[in-house]
Amino acid sequence: MQQHRELSEQQINVQLLNGTLATPRWWKWAVLGLLIIVLAGFSTFGFMINKGLGVTGLNRPVFWGTLITTFVFWVGISHAGIMISAILRLTQAEWRRPVTRAAELLTVFSLITALSFPVIHAGRPWRIIYWILPYDFSRGIWPNVRSPLVWDPAAIGTYLTGSILFLYVALLPDLGNLRDRTVGWRNRLYSLLSLGWRGNSRQWRMQTTAGILLSALMLPIFVSVHSIVSWDFAVTPSVEGWHSTIFAPYFVIGAVHSGVSAVVTMMALMRWLWKWDNFIRPEHFDALARLLIVVGTAWFAFTLIELLYSFYTLEAQELAFRDMQIFQWPWAFLFIVFLITGFFIPVPAWLFKRVRNSIPWMFWTSISVNIGMWLERFLIIVPALSRKQPFVYTWGSYHPSLTEMMMIVWSLAFVGMNMLLFARFFPLIPLFEQKEAQAFSSRIQIGRASVPAVLREQEQE
Amino acid sequence: MAIKSILGLYESPDAGANALDGLHAAGIEPHQTEVLTGTPYPEGAFGEHVPQHRLFRFPAFGAMFGFTLALLYTAGTQLAWPLVTGGKPILAVPAMLIILYEFTMLNAVIFTVVGIIFESRLPDFFSKKAYDRRISEGLIGIAVACDEQKVSEVEAVLKRAGALEIKTA
Numbered sequence: 001m002q003q004h005r006e007l008s009e010q011q012i013n014v015q016l017l018n019g020t021l022a023t024p025r026w027w028k029w030a031v032l033g034l035l036i037i038v039l040a041g042f043s044t045f046g047f048m049i050n051k052g053l054g055v056t057g058l059n060r061p062v063f064w065g066t067l068i069t070t071f072v073f074w075v076g077i078s079h080a081g082i083m084i085s086a087i088l089r090l091t092q093a094e095w096r097r098p099v100t101r102a103a104e105l106l107t108v109f110s111l112i113t114a115l116s117f118p119v120i121h122a123g124r125p126w127r128i129i130y131w132i133l134p135y136d137f138s139r140g141i142w143p144n145v146r147s148p149l150v151w152d153p154a155a156i157g158t159y160l161t162g163s164i165l166f167l168y169v170a171l172l173p174d175l176g177n178l179r180d181r182t183v184g185w186r187n188r189l190y191s192l193l194s195l196g197w198r199g200n201s202r203q204w205r206m207q208t209t210a211g212i213l214l215s216a217l218m219l220p221i222f223v224s225v226h227s228i229v230s231w232d233f234a235v236t237p238s239v240e241g242w243h244s245t246i247f248a249p250y251f252v253i254g255a256v257h258s259g260v261s262a263v264v265t266m267m268a269l270m271r272w273l274w275k276w277d278n279f280i281r282p283e284h285f286d287a288l289a290r291l292l293i294v295v296g297t298a299w300f301a302f303t304l305i306e307l308l309y310s311f312y313t314l315e316a317q318e319l320a321f322r323d324m325q326i327f328q329w330p331w332a333f334l335f336i337v338f339l340i341t342g343f344f345i346p347v348p349a350w351l352f353k354r355v356r357n358s359i360p361w362m363f364w365t366s367i368s369v370n371i372g373m374w375l376e377r378f379l380i381i382v383p384a385l386s387r388k389q390p391f392v393y394t395w396g397s398y399h400p401s402l403t404e405m406m407m408i409v410w411s412l413a414f415v416g417m418n419m420l421l422f423a424r425f426f427p428l429i430p431l432f433e434q435k436e437a438q439a440f441s442s443r444i445q446i447g448r449a450s451v452p453a454v455l456r457e458q459e460q461e
Numbered sequence: 462m463a464i465k466s467i468l469g470l471y472e473s474p475d476a477g478a479n480a481l482d483g484l485h486a487a488g489i490e491p492h493q494t495e496v497l498t499g500t501p502y503p504e505g506a507f508g509e510h511v512p513q514h515r516l517f518r519f520p521a522f523g524a525m526f527g528f529t530l531a532l533l534y535t536a537g538t539q540l541a542w543p544l545v546t547g548g549k550p551i552l553a554v555p556a557m558l559i560i561l562y563e564f565t566m567l568n569a570v571i572f573t574v575v576g577i578i579f580e581s582r583l584p585d586f587f588s589k590k591a592y593d594r595r596i597s598e599g600l601i602g603i604a605v606a607c608d609e610q611k612v613s614e615v616e617a618v619l620k621r622a623g624a625l626e627i628k629t630a
Contacts (some may be wrong), residue, residue, distance in 0.1 A: 009499055009599030134538050142538035146549050146556040153562050158567040165574040181592035196585030198592055204501040204513040206581040211515055221566050435500040
């Protein structure tokens, strides 16, 4: 609150709707550039369907490669939204206000992108419907609920639906605001979406209660999603390095590490692109960096514990696998890059206040984390599958093909383009949250010092 | 007798609160008045009637509905075609728990959102209540629903409290 600036409600409307009521000059070019990549990605997907998965680098025994790595990566990024939005809402952290919607939005688009990867990876995507939906087709066989093939869509589908609804409910007051500021078809669109919002006491009370109630409901879902994704691996006893009891919390904390870092990246971009210096301030980056120090260190501890358990058993197969993963080319190189980018560069850097308050520093260190976190998932999946297992009869190696590389680039462009499209029609920072922050804040005099203070509403019975 | 919606616009929360006091003193019932703001002010900031709600029942019903649905999906389908896979029992409870949990939570969330919309008395597309777009720019709106014959009296009270403008719908 130290850097808090007083703005009228009118000024907040004007500044935060600058990219929604008008089109920034850079916006069209950015969307066009991303659209070209997205279309190239869809073409590549079409090529993969037409030619089959032979155009990827997947071959026995490595049947999970960068497509599944990228799926896990985006599920991880999606944990940003609820971590930031729900936990900070429940704890009434003031600095959450400019961050919540961007984080929730990142969750939604990351999950949509994540869900598309198993579909792409299936090779014949239309067949997925028989694995998931209880559609009693001609053979009379129902979905096998004992398989992670059903667990994943159930968990991610729940998280995605919940996140979209969470985002929409919190958007209602701002949709009402946009209805008041627009004419023509946009006015009709916002009138419809805002459901006739007027901002009476009953509606505001429901908003406040909804934020807390939905946060409390979304948090257990948030924990379950990456736990279930981790069980895709952990319930496979035959693959060394996967059959681990700590995979669920390890994946969840890793997801929070990468997700919160992605929020930092996004906030820096929002500040630069829409010039929201009054709303996204160094104090917000400072708070996120402090959170990331704790999360990053906890995640690193899990990484070490995971390795410790492997070595402690002294099982020959497990030791041979770890030897390959950590000391043999090319995995050794990737392992070092993963540790340096995921932990040793960003976390020690965040210990310095100057770094935490520097937006370019925070931007680059947050990107560094996500390079490391993508490599972490790659190093969990691919080396373990490359070795001969009890149920496979061969060794093998894996080189991602150009088509797979294209799909990684597509996923980044797809999320970026959707965020920009959303920002053109809806505010990325909740206007009513900013106004509430001003209504609930004041300066108080303590001795000779005038300090900012935040009032907290008493809980109603 | 037709019900009219009258809206007084005020610059400050204090003026809005005074208008509401004046209306109550003039015999207007609390449920006939509404405070419209672009900011979520603390409850009771205007001395307004704080509405009760039953939102907390919605997630409970949703959770029960979701659990039942999940039970049909997991147990019902497997019992309908008992095919042994991987040597596991037909009703593999640990695996079923995952689906049961997710469906229960999913429906709890969906019902909560339905509850939020219902308890907010939305959607409200067709009611002809007075509104002004300047409310979302910071003005405070005090809306009154009253009989046609009371309109002039209500307008006088709103004006006395310093209304910038009075609208009727």
